[in-house]
Amino acid sequence: MTETDFAFLRLLLKQRSGLALGPDKRYLAESRLSILCRRRNIESIDALMQQVRLGRHHELEAAVVEAMTTNETLFFRDNTPFNLFRDVLLSEKLAANAASRTLRIWCAAVSSGQEAYSLAMLIDGAAERLAGWKVSILGTDISGEVLEKARSGVYSQFEIQRGLPIQMLLRHFSQHGDKWQISDRLRTMVEFRQHNLLEPNGQFGRFDIVFCRNVLIYFDVPTKEKALGLLAPRLAPDGALVLGATETVVGLATTLRSDPQHRGLYRPAPPAHVPAASSLLQRPSTGSAAAH
Missing domain, CATH: 3.40.50.150 (Vaccinia Virus protein VP39)
Incomplete structure (x- = not known):
């Protein structure tokens, strides 16, 4: 995977799923996208990314996002x-x-x-x-x-x-x-x-x-x-x-x-306390008003 394609993939994932793929995860991207290429009979990751970058294959774009966001799970994980x-x-x-x-x-x-x-x-x-x-x-x-x-x-x-x-x-x-x-x-x-x-x-x-x-x-x-x-x-x-x-x-x-x-x-969290309207209208006493 080229540096340009990897940068595009990271941006795509961020925009579509929120996943912040680190710059050190290119090996993970190549591993998962290679599997996707084999499933789709696409000759290479370069060819895959070229199709996605064209913006015409929304279903393929979704498949790329799915391949990268599928995370491990198990029954009663962490107990x-x-x-x-x-x-x-x-x-x-x-x-x-x-x-x-x-x-x-x-x-x-x-x-x-x-x-x-x-x-x-x-x-x-x-x-x-x-x-x-x-x-x-x-x-x-x-x-x-x-x-x-x-x-x-x-x-x-x-x-x-x-x-x-x-x-x-x-x-x-x-x-x-x-x-x-x-x-x-x-x-x-x-x-x-x-x-x-x-x-x-x-x-x-x-x-x-x-x-x-x-x-x-x-x-x-x-x-x-x-x-x-x-x-x-x-x-x-x-x-x-x-x-x-x-x-x-x-x-x-x-x-x-x-x-x-x-x-x-x-x-x-409990709602923030809002003073009653009547208390907001009250003003502290500042002494007797001057006579005119």
Whole structure:
């Protein structure tokens, strides 16, 4: 890949997905785009980039962005956020939403679906506590390709072995040859939709819990601010945002605050105090007016 093509690719990714690809990542670009070239029967990366630079092949441009933004995921990744969901957040919402008996969860940048299905397994494990409740999980990602995989709920032996407890495997999956299919019961709990985190999201409504983990680390500061500015309004007033272990909102979003008891957990910040109109009209006494 030429220096010019790599510079163009970095700009394209920044504009389309917010991904800030470092100047030392040319090897990664060449590796992923080589695979794309083989899939598309394109003779070289140079030929691929020439077609994209013409601006006439929007579907190919989208394929390039997808190839570069597809990130690794696995079931119950890092464990801590899932323990937080099971032991803290779920109990909170059972109490707070007792009247409506609804629970809405958003997994942003869900990739091939393991995070959303991990949460669905925990919800299934709390079925008695959630009897009569309407629980929905939305999983979104910029990549249509990984979302198709997520919708299918089919995973390889390698993917199954990474993070999935054996009891969960036996309870929720069936084996078909060398693949494993997640149960229809869990698949119906999750809706997958294509969405760019940097685009308006008001159509989704509000959520009790939002998972957006290990995404902000790929953004520069202005892009992090934009992403958080779009995520924060989607939280219910008593909602919870779960980020990755190395991610934070500090210095990036005034509408969110850290939960002091749980790392990686953020809440909507209380609204700034606005003085009552009557107090604004009052003026301090400056003594008696002079007689005229």
